[in-house]
Amino acid sequence: AQSVAQPEDQVNVAEGNPLTVKCTYSVSENPYLFWYVQYPNRGLQFLLKYITGDNLVKGSYGFEAEFNKSQTSFHLKKPSALVSDSALYFCAVTAADRGSTLGRLYFGRGTQLTVWP
Amino acid sequence: EAQVTQNPRYLITVTGKKLTVTCSQNMNHEYMSWYRQDPGLGLRQIYYSMNVEVTDKGDVPEGYKVSRKEKRNFPLILESPSPNQTSLYFCASRWGPRTDTQYFGPGTRLTVL
Secondary structure, eight states: OOEEEOOOSEEEEETTSOEEEOOEEEOSSOEEEEEEEEOTTSOEEEEEEEOSSOSEEEOGGGOEEEEETTTTEEEEEESSOOGGGOEEEEEEEEESOHHHHTTOOEEOOOEEEEEEO | OOOEEEEOSEEEEOTTOOEEEEEEESSOOSEEEEEEEETTTEEEEEEEEEETTEEEEOSOOTTOEEOOSSSSBOOEEESSOOGGGOEEEEEEEEOSSTTSOOEEOOOEEEEEO
């Protein structure tokens, strides 16, 4: 079964400090991994994705994520947090196995990031 | 502008009164989905559609119906809403392959009294 875990409901960091939002996954075959962000009263916006290739993926707004196959993780990172990064972040996974999932995307429960001035 | 639109954005209704939430995308996407978002539970898929006239259940389909008569539209129907369907609903679409980015609508906040 496919699943995603975001072990932290909340992450608090000071502006200018590096941030990490954690994500681990479980899929039967090779994973496709995504990060989305949700600002208050808005829909989800795409940040970045890992399909294949370089384990370090760069995305929008200075975010990046590192795919670690041995640890089944895809943590979201940013070297220097901004107050405007405060939002709800979702990790999502689907698998390359066409027969099992039909392309469904499975989401984690979300992590609320708060960046304080 | 490429977008997914939903209507209404906010709805308060009473138990048992049928309602429809519309979803439309202008990107010629084949794959469309409905999700509900509840605190502490993240996003859970209700139904999805791989193309016109092709729909299937997601994780929480009970109490919902969908149809896909046109490629651009994917309405969500609640035949007899109940209070446990009070939630924030999102429609999403993507072109096709599972590697594609999924685009989300702005959400519909539904309250069932």
